[in-house]
Amino acid sequence: MASVSFEGVWKVFNTFVAIPNLDLNIKDGEFIVFVGPSGCGKTTTLRMLAGLETPTYGSIRIDDEDVTLTPPGRRDIAMVFQSYALYPHMSVRSNLSFGPEVRKESRSDLNNRVEKVANLVGLHGLLDRKPAELSGGQRQRVALGRALIREPRIFLLDEPLSNLDAGLRTHMRAEIADLQRRLGVTTVYVTHDQVEAMTMGHRIAVFDRGRILQVDTPAQLYRNPANKFVGTFIGSPGMNILPAELARDGALGRIKCLGSVFSVPAERFFTSTDLPSRVELGIRPDDLHWTKDAPSRCREHIFGTVRATETTGSETFVLVDVDGVEVNARFPSFADIRIGQKADLVFDPNDLHFFEPESGNTLRTEPARILEQQGV
Amino acid sequence: MVELANDPVAKTLGALVAENGARLDKPRFSPSSLLLLFPAAALLIGLFIYPVGYSVYLGFTNLQLIGPNSIHFRFTGLQNVYFLLSDHVFYRSIWLTLVFVVGSGAVGTTILGLVIALALQSALTSVRMVVTSLAIVAWTLPPAAIAIIWYAATTQGGIFPVLFGYPHADVLYDHAMLVVSLANTWSLAGLATIIFSAALRNVPQEMLEAAKLEDANAYQRLTRLVLPILKPTILTSALLMTLLSFGNFTLIYLMTQGGPGGDSNILPVYSYLQGFTFKKLGYAALLGDVIVLISGVLGIAYVWLAQARRRAPKSNSV
Known part of the structure; x- marks a missing residue:
C-alpha cells in the first residue's frame, strides 16, 4: 500500500515531447484510471512509474521515497501488460512462481502461495498447462495472478482487457474492481475505453496530448467536465x-x-x-x-x-x-x-x-x- | 422455420458423404500436373539420383584413376567393404570428422554466433551494422581466401605466434585440428550471428520487461527466459552448421592436406586422398558413400527439426 506523486515530470523521446510537466498525486489504496485516446501519454506515464522508462526531468515518489532512478525490480510494483507478457515456455505454476524464485524468497511456502493465488483468480486445475493451451481470459488471469503473488505496494494494469471479447471484458471489469476493493492495494489502471474508466475507478485522470486535463471522480467528470475534451470524451454517445x-x-x-x-x-x-x-x-x-x-x-x-x-x-x-x-x-x-x-x-x-x-x-x-x- | 431433421450438423459424416458424394474440399489430382513436374523431375534424376546411384555402384568396383583398371574395372562385391572395416585410417578419420563437425561446427559456431548476437542486441546501431557486415564478409569469403588468411596467421612468423610471443612456433603444424576448427568456426559464425539476431528480435520485449519488474537480473533473464525460447533456433542452427562444416573440404585440404600425419584427416579429405593421390577411385567412392549416408542422416534430422519447430506454438503470440 502506498501513495504516489509525480512532480514536474517530463518525458521527451528524441525530439518529441510526450509528457510536458506532469503533476499528479495518487492516494494510498486508491483505484485511479488513466484514460485518453491513443498516444496521449497515459501508458508512458505508467511505464515511468514502473521504472521501464526514465523521466527526462522531474521526480516520482512512492511513499515519500524518491524512486525516479530506482530500477523496476526494486520498486515493489507489479504490472499486468496488455499482451499479458507471460513466459510462453513455462507452465502456469512456473509463471506464478518465477518472481518469488528469482527474488530468492523462501521456497517452503511457495507451493501454498501459488495455490492460494490460483484459487483467488480462478486458475485452479490449470496450473500445469502452458500459456498456449489457455484461452484469452485464462491468460489474463495468469497475468493477474503473477502480479498478485508478489503482494506489491502498487498494481499497474496497462489496458489489460483490450484483448478480450465484450462479454468477458464486462465480467473481468467487475472482477478486477472487486479484487482491488478486497485487497485495498493502490492501483493504476490504463485504458482508452471511457466505459472501463467510469465503471472501475475511484478517480479518473483524463489525458490528452501528454497533459492531464482533469482528475476527478467519475460523477464529477461526467457532470462537471473542466473542458470540452473531457466533456466529449467521457460519456457515450458524446x-x-x-x-x-x-x-x-x-x-x-x-x-x-x-x-x-x-x-x-x-x-x-x-x-x-x-x-x-x-x-x-x-x-x-x-x-x-x-x-x-x-x-x-x-x-x-x-x-x-x-x-x-x-x-x-x-x-x-x-x-x-x-x-x-x-x-x-x-x-x-x-x-x-x-x-x-x-x-x-x-x-x-x-x-x-x-x-x-x-x-x-x-x-x-x-x-x-x-x-x-x-x-x- | 427450421426443420431439425434436416439439420446437417446432426447427421453423421458418413451419411453426409453418402448423400452428397465425394467431398469437394479434398485435394484433387490433375494428370496435366505431371507434365509440369517433368522438367524438375528430369533434372533431379539426371543430375542427382543417377550420379549418386552410380557412385554407390563405383564403391563396389576396383576402379582406379590410372592403369588397366581405369577402363576395364569390374564389380568386386564386398571386397572394398572388408578393406574399409580393417582400415585404421578410416576409423581415425571418422573420429576426426566428428571432432571437427561437432566441436567446430555445432558447438563452436553456435556459441560464438550466440555471443556476438547477444552482444550486438543492445549495441549502437552503427556498431551493430559494422560488426554484422564484417561477420557476413567472413561468411561469404571463398574457402580459399579463408585458408590463406588462417595459414598466414598461424604458421611461423604469422600474427598469432608473434602476438603470443613465440614468433618461431608453427601453430598450424603443432595443433592442426585446433587451427582448422577455429578457421571453420570463424567463417561460419557470421551466418549463426544472423540467425540468432533474427531469433532474438522475436523474443517478446514485454515479457523481458515483466521479468525486470520481478527483479530478475540479466543472467536470470538470459538463462531462464531467452535461451529456453531460443532453444529450437539453437538446435536448428547447430545442425545446419554441422552440415556446412561437413562439406568444408576445401578449407582443410588447402591448409593441411589432412596432415600433419593425418591429424586433420576428416572423411572428405581422406576420400579425396584415396582417389586422387593413391588413385584408388573405387575405394574413394565407397568412402564417399559413407559421407552421403552420414550427411543424409543429418539432413533428415535437420528437416525433422525444422518441421517440429514450425508445428510448435509461436512464442510471441502469447
Missing part, C-alpha cells in the same frame, strides 16, 4: 457541442442557440463576469428529453426533424436536426418516432455546459445539482 451566442443582460445571461433564446442566472452559472460573446454550448444526449418523457424541471423547448435513430434496446438515440444543427437526444426504448417526423425536445438550462471556444475550458461553476447531491 456530448453535443453547438455554437451559441452569449450576451449579458443585467443579472441574466442571455443565450441564443438552436433557434431559440433563453436566459440563465449569470452569477450562479459563470465563474467569471468577463464572458466572451461566442461560446460553445455542450449538452449531453441524456439531458435532451423528448416532451412525452421529460422531467418537470425541463422548461426550454426546441423543435426539429428526426434524421436518424439508433436503438440499443434499453434506449433509443435520435439525431434531430434543429435549425440546421444536428443534436443527439436520448429517447425511451422503442419510442414511436420515425425518420422525417417532427420532434419536440425539452431541456433544463441547469444541465448545460459552456466552453470558451479557443481554449475549450469550461465557463461554468459547478452545477447546483451535484452540490445538492453531495449535501454541500
